[in-house]
Amino acid sequence: MSITRFANNDTIKQNNRLLILKEIRQNGPVTKIELANKFDLTFSGVGNIISILMEADLIKEVGYGESSGGRPPILYNMNWDSIYVIALVIGVEKISASLVNLKGEASDEVTAIVNSDLIIEKIYNLIDQLLDRTTIDTKKISGIGVSAPGPIDTTDGKVLTPPNLKAMSNIDIQDLLEDRYELPTALERDANAFALAEQWFGRVEPEEDILYIYNDQGLGGGLIINSRIHRGLGNGAGEIGHMIIDIDGPKCNCGNFGCLEALSSGIAIQRRVKEEIRRGFVTSLADPYIHEGIEPTINKIVEEAREGDKLALQVLHEAERYLGLGIANAINLFSPNQIIFGGEVTKLYPEMIIGVEKLAKQHAFSPHANQITFSKSAFIHESNSIGAAAVIQQKLFDLPLDTII
Numbered sequence: 442m443s444i445t446r447f448a449n450n451d452t453i454k455q456n457n458r459l460l461i462l463k464e465i466r467q468n469g470p471v472t473k474i475e476l477a478n479k480f481d482l483t484f485s486g487v488g489n490i491i492s493i494l495m496e497a498d499l500i501k502e503v504g505y506g507e508s509s510g511g512r513p514p515i516l517y518n519m520n521w522d523s524i525y526v527i528a529l530v531i532g533v534e535k536i537s538a539s540l541v542n543l544k545g546e547a548s549d550e551v552t553a554i555v556n557s558d559l560i561i562e563k564i565y566n567l568i569d570q571l572l573d574r575t576t577i578d579t580k581k582i583s584g585i586g587v588s589a590p591g592p593i594d595t596t597d598g599k600v601l602t603p604p605n606l607k608a609m610s611n612i613d614i615q616d617l618l619e620d621r622y623e624l625p626t627a628l629e630r631d632a633n634a635f636a637l638a639e640q641w642f643g644r645v646e647p648e649e650d651i652l653y654i655y656n657d658q659g660l661g662g663g664l665i666i667n668s669r670i671h672r673g674l675g676n677g678a679g680e681i682g683h684m685i686i687d688i689d690g691p692k693c694n695c696g697n698f699g700c701l702e703a704l705s706s707g708i709a710i711q712r713r714v715k716e717e718i719r720r721g722f723v724t725s726l727a728d729p730y731i732h733e734g735i736e737p738t739i740n741k742i743v744e745e746a747r748e749g750d751k752l753a754l755q756v757l758h759e760a761e762r763y764l765g766l767g768i769a770n771a772i773n774l775f776s777p778n779q780i781i782f783g784g785e786v787t788k789l790y791p792e793m794i795i796g797v798e799k800l801a802k803q804h805a806f807s808p809h810a811n812q813i814t815f816s817k818s819a820f821i822h823e824s825n826s827i828g829a830a831a832v833i834q835q836k837l838f839d840l841p842l843d844t845i846i
């Protein structure tokens with residue numbers, strides 16, 4: 442007995458619409474006959490669904506495919522600008538909001554600095570500003586995606602107690618935004634959101650599992666397994682930044698000692714440079730720090746490393762070594778197909794990926810680790826809004842079609 446016998450007709454129709462919409466989104470442009478063959482549907486059944494999607498403006502005709510004798514078949518593709526989502530990115534230092542289309546293209550970004558307890562007021566102001574200023578038809582806005590530092594309770598849509606962003610603690614951001622803007626809203630931990638963006642908009646095949654490493658000021662991780670964010674119990678999975686690598690190591694923001702975040706993140710690299718300067722290491726980074734109190738930025742440290750500065754090179758190499766070992770441990774646990782790196786440290790110093798890959802492959806247990814692809818994010822130079830957009834777009838594509846249109 443087929444399981445579909447238990448589903449009512451409406452559910453089947455709804456599922457077929459979504460199947461076709463997803464197929465066009467991923468592999469368009471396509472013809473009706475290709476869709477009918479792929480999903481074992483009748484040609485007229487596909488025709489009906491195509492009419493509904495055309496009427497909703499979600500897809501459009503984009504030309505003709507190759508003829509197999511008769512009239513050439515019409516090609517259909519997404520109408521990429523038919524739907525926009527608000528992408529809200531809550532960072533440790535700033536928040537930003539922008540409108541993102543179905544292709545992942547962001548526009549009208551507005552930003553604000555995070556510096557007070559009134560963060561929710563700032564978020565409202567920012568979104569109001571975005572809606573006021575944009576020339577995009579606001580009727581096309583279908584949802585709000587939010588990415589924020591963890592830990593996060595995705596069931597309640599709540600940011601819990603992020604160690605690097607105390608102002609956001611225990612805010613029911615999802616409910617608050619849904620009530621105020623009357624739009625479906627989804628919240629996700631930042632590294633999970635970026636991982637999802639690689640899969641939703643990037644170069645990851647649906648069957649590939651990925652580990653995403655967000656090396657920025659802090660260090661976060663996201664896991665995509667079977668095309669979905671792997672959350673684990675209580676949403677606790679993916680926190681590679683708090684993998685303990687050296688129990689005698691420096692204190693982490695989370696309270697433990699020797700976490701990967703305390704050894705390989707942007708903050709860790711800066712802290713190590715300052716420590717060595719105070720110990721008297723001779724380096725071109727010393728003068729501005731000692732005499733003018735100017736903090737050595739990651740940008741400056743990388744610049745000096747490229748000029749051959751010994752301290753900068755040593756500290757970056759240390760960070761790379763710990764990260765390589767941490768990733769070897771992660772590979773032993775779930776052996777992903779791809780490991781993708783993002784965040785400011787990766788953007789400024791992509792060379793680190795080469796060293797990390799070599800070390801991780803050397804230390805991983807399975808000989809198959811050699812087949813794992815290491816690369817930088819497809820969106821390394823784009824704004825983080827793409828992660829927040831992926832979170833809500835994936836949710837919308839899973840909802841009944843009437844919710845999207």
Ligand SMILES: [Zn+2]
Pocket residue numbers: 682683684693694695696697700702
């Ligand atoms: Zn930690």
